[in-house]
Amino acid sequence: MIVRFEKVIPLPMIEQDTSGSGIWEAESVLFEQGKRYLAEAASGRGKTSLLSIIFGLRKDYRGVARIDDADIRSFSGKQWSELRKYQLSFVFQGLELFGDLTAYENIRLKNGITRHKTTEAIRQMSERLGIGTFLNKKAGILSFGQQQRVAIIRALCQPFSFLLADECFSHIDHANSLKTFDLITEECSRQGAGLILTSLDGTGNMKFDQRLMV
Template structure:
């Protein structure tokens, strides 16, 4: 399905889109391509999973989408606005309010309590009311640990605090990079279920990168990053997604290269 990011008159533009993204890194004198022409559009309130092996470029793609890195070529569009045209100050403010980030390594500040870590994003914008942070700790089941610092919490507890922190500024988009990578299987599944429940109940767009195919299957829309390109899993078995054309039956045909993935 090939569609541009242009919208019809009166239609709300996509919340986030990437157009012809290329990104390479230098290793010595060599340039190593990581992303080689990514085109994708994200809709509001949908959970997208991006599956790929270690080193496939999942983290790089999330960093580009969040404005943490610049592409070599291509554009990131937020509601049809090219974020590369934002000033550094405006970009940081946009990211702080529109994007909630969940990392594999949690990235909680060790000197702060759980509640202080949750409220930190709001404090950066001059908001000091602790009540919203408390309510988020309640939502992730961590009010009983509000005074504890990260080193006093288990991995699963730290990730719950990190999820609450990501939601603190009520962002439109959540981005999670291997959020279960440091957790055991049981705890990881609990964290993913919590993240998905919060995403659905609060109407957020979620972009979740994982190497685990079981977690990838939990997405409303499932993407695979391979060879620097995004491919979409053909949802022939997903009744909630309309299918155009005859169904494909072979396993190999479930992956379709996208020149423009519009989901």
């Protein structure tokens, strides 16, 4: 899968100063499957917008965004649903967990669609990220950092060509962030998938193919 932006800019950002942005100022931006991208910027520069446009959540932009040469504006609800099941996975900044379901139920809600991971695999991933003991607790009562890791595991429980991770380490300490990044990149490699990760900072020890200033 190839994601290509042709002079894409979110409508609210047209008036803003986007000088120096490697995304919104560029003639064309290319994201290739199998590569790791880091989109870095301060708040309000449109990091979330970038991922939301690719994921079909935002339609208020100018320019053309393409997935494998097809204009994503032309995709039907059914096509988006298929993409989100089998091609694109998203770690939301707002997490989008169901507070009254347990952590495990939240993960199962995603995994149940494709049965991508076994229960054992989910348990092992949770152990690695240090939340194994919280799987049967309601997601709503976990700390934000714990919830972030639940959301990351959930995002890994599906086949994908691109993983879109929106500031997914913001509430995780540095040591745990590195462990989590390892888990993410392992899964991406296994699937031969691309990664687009946004971050404010603190990604110094993580390896990317390309760093973009948003």
